Amino acid sequence: MNFFEELKWRGLIKDTTDEVGIAEKLNTHCTAYLGIDPTADSLHIGHMQQLLLLRRYQKAGHRVIALCGGATGMIGDPRPTTERKLLTIEDVAHNVSCIKTQIGKFVDFEDETKGILVNNYDWTKELSLIDFLRDYGKHFNVAYMINKDTIAKRLESGISFTEFTYTILQAMDFLHLYNKYGCDVQFGGSDQWGNIVSGSDLIKKVHGSDTKVYGVTSPLVTKSDGTKFGKSEGSNIWLDATKTSVYEFYQFWLNVTDEDAIPLLKRMSFRTQEEIESIELSMKENPHLREAQKALASEITELVHGKDALDRALEITEILFKGDIKKLSYEELKAAFKGAPSGEIIDGEPILDALVKLNICKSKNEARKLVEGNSVAVNGDKVNDINYVLNKKDAFNEEITVIKKGKKVFALAQFE
RNA sequence: GGAGAAGUAGCGAAGUGGCUAAACGCGGCUGACUGUAACUCAGCUCUCUACGAGUUCGGCGGUUCGAAUCCGUCCUUCUCCA
Numbered sequence: 171m172n173f174f175e176e177l178k179w180r181g182l183i184k185d186t187t188d189e190v191g192i193a194e195k196l197n198t199h200c201t202a203y204l205g206i207d208p209t210a211d212s213l214h215i216g217h218m219q220q221l222l223l224l225r226r227y228q229k230a231g232h233r234v235i236a237l238c239g240g241a242t243g244m245i246g247d248p249r250p251t252t253e254r255k256l257l258t259i260e261d262v263a264h265n266v267s268c269i270k271t272q273i274g275k276f277v278d279f280e281d282e283t284k285g286i287l288v289n290n291y292d293w294t295k296e297l298s299l300i301d302f303l304r305d306y307g308k309h310f311n312v313a314y315m316i317n318k319d320t321i322a323k324r325l326e327s328g329i330s331f332t333e334f335t336y337t338i339l340q341a342m343d344f345l346h347l348y349n350k351y352g353c354d355v356q357f358g359g360s361d362q363w364g365n366i367v368s369g370s371d372l373i374k375k376v377h378g379s380d381t382k383v384y385g386v387t388s389p390l391v392t393k394s395d396g397t398k399f400g401k402s403e404g405s406n407i408w409l410d411a412t413k414t415s416v417y418e419f420y421q422f423w424l425n426v427t428d429e430d431a432i433p434l435l436k437r438m439s440f441r442t443q444e445e446i447e448s449i450e451l452s453m454k455e456n457p458h459l460r461e462a463q464k465a466l467a468s469e470i471t472e473l474v475h476g477k478d479a480l481d482r483a484l485e486i487t488e489i490l491f492k493g494d495i496k497k498l499s500y501e502e503l504k505a506a507f508k509g510a511p512s513g514e515i516i517d518g519e520p521i522l523d524a525l526v527k528l529n530i531c532k533s534k535n536e537a538r539k540l541v542e543g544n545s546v547a548v549n550g551d552k553v554n555d556i557n558y559v560l561n562k563k564d565a566f567n568e569e570i571t572v573i574k575k576g577k578k579v580f581a582l583a584q585f586e
Numbered sequence: 587g588g589a590g591a592a593g594u595a596g597c598g599a600a601g602u603g604g605c606u607a608a609a610c611g612c613g614g615c616u617g618a619c620u621g622u623a624a625c626u627c628a629g630c631u632c633u634c635u636a637c638g639a640g641u642u643c644g645g646c647g648g649u650u651c652g653a654a655u656c657c658g659u660c661c662u663u664c665u666c667c668a
Binding site: 251326327328421424425426427428429431456457458459460463487490491533534535536538539540543544545575576577578 | 597615616617620621622623624629630631632633634636662663664665
């Protein structure tokens with residue numbers, strides 16, 4: 171199975187500008203690029219598939235370019251629903267620096283012939299309006315642009331000129347990378363199809379229609395029940411451990427439903443076809459062991475957060491679901507829960523306030539309802555009195571208390 | 587520039603003077619079941635010093651005993667015309 175066939179088997183190919191051409195190209199050598207806009211100060215698991223693709227390309231011997239959209243991020247890729255709020259220049263710069271280090275976990279940038287990290291702001295910031303309109307604008311037919319899915323969807327609800335021009339900016343990136351690095355493949359999620367085509371079209375208009383450049387997209391990750399992938403408790407699962415703890419990250423993957431587990435393993439894991447098929451087989455025989463979920467969660471958590479962090483997430487999991495918290499020593503607890511979500515409370519803190527302080531609940535109102543609903547446990551014991559007070563003397567070493575909401579959400583409360 | 591229409595909680599969408607903290611659907615949370623799954627069922631889903639109180643229906647101002655609902659004005663968006 172060659173590289174292109176493998177991508178297909180994994181379910182990572184949706185559309186290509188030229189399937190035969192790209193299949194050939196990927197079996198020789200190419201320079202492939204992926205662009206990511208800095209819309210937040212951390213990447214989230216919605217980016218994972220693409221980041222892993224970057225890694226796959228590099229592992230397969232191709233040169234990869236990770237593009238951080240410092241310029242495009244200031245404009246905003248049109249969403250199907252509504253106009254984006256412009257980010258401030260400071261925010262974009264901050265986001266760029268945060269994201270760059272995260273991308274480094276997936277790609278090796280040590281050797282320029284194997285991996286390059288660029289920022290499109292560098293070649294866009296000096297471009298004058300007149301040059302933009304004369305050198306690039308002429309290549310874009312408005313009638314053609316408004317037929318692009320991303321823009322067409324917005325014609326009813328409204329789209330600003332700013333976002334309308336986004337696709338031109340991204341096309342300029344592909345052209346720039348083609349000129350400078352001979353970059354001949356751009357890939358991305360299927361929502362990027364329009365932008366990717368804009369880029370290859372632009373290159374062909376500038377360099378001739380027989381120029382060998384290719385675009386390829388992968389299907390967006392969806393869940394079998396049709397709901398949005400990548401959210402937990404309504405919020406994003408971030409790659410930044412301070413925004414989403416390693417434990418939560420691990421748990422997210424562990425809780426993937428059976429139906430989604432194998433497809434996700436194919437897409438996200440670097441395991442071979444044989445390995446994945448054997449997992450699939452044993453999962454069919456013993457679904458309750460959730461081997462696929464465990465394999466998926468471990469591999470991805472280790473890649474993103476490292477071996478030590480994974481081990482700790484596993485330890486916490488073990489304790490929270492199988493062990494008895496009260497049997498642990500203070501030292502064991504402290505070691506196991508290192509890096510877990512935590513917060514400080516005072517001696518005599520009411521349970522409702524503590525739940526809010528530790529970010530387990532958004533408001534005391536919510537906390538009240540959960541306690542009344544018998545959903546909260548302190549050090550393993552259910553608490554259903556809304557006037558319950560947390561005392562130092564009940565804590566481990568008079569210092570640490572574990573507060574749990576439901577089955578899976580917990581935080582460490584530390585007395586001041 | 588002109589003429590219409592619309593802006594309601596995370597989203598979609600009712601409501602068109604008091605019975606409305608605002609139907610319904612989705613999403614989210616919790617409980618039961620289970621395999622930390624799926625399905626199904628039940629409850630919750632503005633806030634708080636909580637059998638009560640406060641603040642909400644694009645913004646501001648007004649009418650009224652009383653407004654998401656009426657009036658004025660501003661902002662935003664859509665449709666059609668030029």
